[in-house]
Amino acid sequence: MSAAGWSGRTAVECAAALRSGEVTATGLLASARGRRDAVDGRLGAFLARTDDLAERAAAAADERLAREGMAAPPLCGIPMAVKDVMCIEGVETTAGSRILSGFRPPYTATAVGRLLDAGAVVIGKTNCDEFAMGSSNENSAFGPVGNPWDLERVPGGSSGGSAAAVGAQIVPLALGSDTGGSIRQPASLCGVVGFKPTYGRVSRHGLIAFASSLDQIGPFAHCVEDAALVYECIGGHDPLDSTSAPDAVGDVRAELGRGVAGLRLGVPREYFAAGLDDGVRRCVEVAIETLRGQGALIEEVSLPSTAAALSAYYIVAPAECSSNLARYDGVRYGRRVASPSLQQSYLRTRDEGFGAEVKRRVMLGTYALSSGYYDAYYRKAQKVRTVIAREFAEVFTRVDALVAPTSPTAAFPIGERSDPLSMYLCDALTIPVNLAGLPGVSVPCGLVDGLPAGLQVIAPRMADALALRVAASYEAVTDWHSRRAPLGVAA
Amino acid sequence: MQLSPEDVAHVALLARLGLSEAEQERLRAELEAILDHIKALDAVGIEGVGETAQVTGLVNVWRADEPRPSLDAAAALGNAPEADGAHFVVGAIQE
Numbered sequence: 001m002s003a004a005g006w007s008g009r010t011a012v013e014c015a016a017a018l019r020s021g022e023v024t025a026t027g028l029l030a031s032a033r034g035r036r037d038a039v040d041g042r043l044g045a046f047l048a049r050t051d052d053l054a055e056r057a058a059a060a061a062d063e064r065l066a067r068e069g070m071a072a073p074p075l076c077g078i079p080m081a082v083k084d085v086m087c088i089e090g091v092e093t094t095a096g097s098r099i100l101s102g103f104r105p106p107y108t109a110t111a112v113g114r115l116l117d118a119g120a121v122v123i124g125k126t127n128c129d130e131f132a133m134g135s136s137n138e139n140s141a142f143g144p145v146g147n148p149w150d151l152e153r154v155p156g157g158s159s160g161g162s163a164a165a166v167g168a169q170i171v172p173l174a175l176g177s178d179t180g181g182s183i184r185q186p187a188s189l190c191g192v193v194g195f196k197p198t199y200g201r202v203s204r205h206g207l208i209a210f211a212s213s214l215d216q217i218g219p220f221a222h223c224v225e226d227a228a229l230v231y232e233c234i235g236g237h238d239p240l241d242s243t244s245a246p247d248a249v250g251d252v253r254a255e256l257g258r259g260v261a262g263l264r265l266g267v268p269r270e271y272f273a274a275g276l277d278d279g280v281r282r283c284v285e286v287a288i289e290t291l292r293g294q295g296a297l298i299e300e301v302s303l304p305s306t307a308a309a310l311s312a313y314y315i316v317a318p319a320e321c322s323s324n325l326a327r328y329d330g331v332r333y334g335r336r337v338a339s340p341s342l343q344q345s346y347l348r349t350r351d352e353g354f355g356a357e358v359k360r361r362v363m364l365g366t367y368a369l370s371s372g373y374y375d376a377y378y379r380k381a382q383k384v385r386t387v388i389a390r391e392f393a394e395v396f397t398r399v400d401a402l403v404a405p406t407s408p409t410a411a412f413p414i415g416e417r418s419d420p421l422s423m424y425l426c427d428a429l430t431i432p433v434n435l436a437g438l439p440g441v442s443v444p445c446g447l448v449d450g451l452p453a454g455l456q457v458i459a460p461r462m463a464d465a466l467a468l469r470v471a472a473s474y475e476a477v478t479d480w481h482s483r484r485a486p487l488g489v490a491a
Numbered sequence: 492m493q494l495s496p497e498d499v500a501h502v503a504l505l506a507r508l509g510l511s512e513a514e515q516e517r518l519r520a521e522l523e524a525i526l527d528h529i530k531a532l533d534a535v536g537i538e539g540v541g542e543t544a545q546v547t548g549l550v551n552v553w554r555a556d557e558p559r560p561s562l563d564a565a566a567a568l569g570n571a572p573e574a575d576g577a578h579f580v581v582g583a584i585q586e
Contacts, residue, residue, distance in 0.1 A: 199546055213546070243545065310531070311530070311531040315532075343584075347509030351511075359508055362508065363499075380532050380537065382542035382544060386537075386540050386542065389546060421524060
């Protein structure tokens with residue numbers, strides 16, 4: 001098969017071909033690079049290319065596959081992309097921000113390190129909203145990313161580059177991070193699978209912090225099994241992250257084929273409220289009927305405080321970000337605007353280094369934490385967070401998992417949502433999951449005027465395998481995940 | 492929620508953001524709109540409800556108090572805008 005023939009294939013297919021001798025890791029890398037170099041000028045998914053690293057990794061993977069054969073890790077030799085919020089030693093890591101231009105981390109994030117140890121071949125760092133703050137990738141300091149289904153529309157965010165890199169069939173796998181929907185929402189908009197594990201399942205060591213109690217790393221892929229492969233590799237305890245869950249991840253892929261017969265799946269009525277696009281609603285309703293046809297017991301449920309989750313998030317996340325981003329002071333790393341005094345240097349460095357959305361959130365968070373407003377905003381938001389988590393816990397005493405839309409709309413045109421509040425509403429259906437620390441996966445479930453819609457599966461804490469199992473069951477009898485983006489402009 | 496220009500200037504200083512006057516005025520209007528939306532919090536009954544700061548269920552995660560390797564000075568200083576080989580160099584603290 002020609003090198004170009006590997007574009008759009010799943011990681012599982014590539015892994016089998018590597019073992020049958022049909023292709024080499026070096027050949028897969030050539031295919032991925034060829035595709036990247038052919039389309040990324042229009043797409044803008046990559047911020048950095050790591051070709052030297054990738055060439056060495058592919059050569060090592062070929063040696064390892066020759067030596068270990070079937071015993072080699074499943075991801076050995078598979079090309080991947082990594083969102084530019086995760087550190088790779090010596091590779092420029094910017095988080096989409098001018099303030100980190102030129103930053104070369106002295107260590108590698110645990111999640112990325114585990115992939116490299118398994119023989120994965122990282123071909124580059126992907127574009128994202130600055131410090132992962134955004135829902136359209138338009139907040140990147142280094143330019144927007146096109147949606148592979150319509151290059152004039154957004155890919156979603158904040159992990160827009162990773163979603164687009166998989167959607168555009170450059171790489172079969174990519175890593176993203178999800179603080180309020182930043183994996184699931186772009187996955188939905190780009191027609192790929194995106195999985196946010198339970199908070200604590202994947203180490204945050206080496207992930208540039210946005211909101212530490214919400215941030216979680218996870219995969220983008222063409223199918224659920226591929227996402228599970230990545231999750232099995234990167235998940236599990238890490239002593240370098242004190243919020244890392246001690247529980248083993250287990251054999252997730254063994255669960256995927258068990259189907260949904262007899263499972264109770266809740267449909268939260270608040271997730272179908274005003275603001276949900278009619279086309280997306282129809283896709284999700286058909287998907288739910290598909291699951292019913294597979295033997296799932298479908299039941300309407302209520303999560304009454306869903307509407308308040310967005311408000312709680314826009315206190316909690318900015319508060320944490322205002323604290324986390326205090327480290328960008330122009331002293332130890334990153335950009336510095338030299339000034340006569342240290343105070344002036346802080347003020348100028350941060351003014352020139354941060355973009356508009358980051359400043360907005362730092363201001364909002366600083367306000368919510370400031371003397372006189374802490375109780376009215378931050379403390380109240382933390383209490384509402386408790387209520388949100390309790391409502392999920394209560395519902396999960398009656399149903400095994402929840403099914404709902406991922407994003408209320410399909411991809412919108414670049415530049416359409418200039419008002420911050422309208423942008424925040426993109427994540428209304430994904431944010432509650434982060435507040436409660438639950439696992440959530442988005443799988444393609446239809447096209448609305450040629451643009452992808454996503455079905456979101458939400459499971460109880462630590463029931464990551466169950467969320468993936470429901471998604472895999474749906475995927476087994478539908479072909480939306482097999483549709484590949486045209487990389488043009490929709491009619 | 493009404494914010495005065497002084498409120499915005501105060502918060503900007505707390506956040507060490509040297510914003511222009513035009514930027515402060517734009518942010519004042521945007522923050523007012525966002526804070527109005529955030530009033531949705533008031534619709535949730537939180538009487539007697541505790542606060543959630545994290546959701547792991549983990550408490551007091553410590554590592555053994557034993558020395559272990561860490562970055563050497565050259566690596567730690569490698570990204571500094573200004574360093575003298577052993578220290579980060581900063582401007583005067585007092586004006």
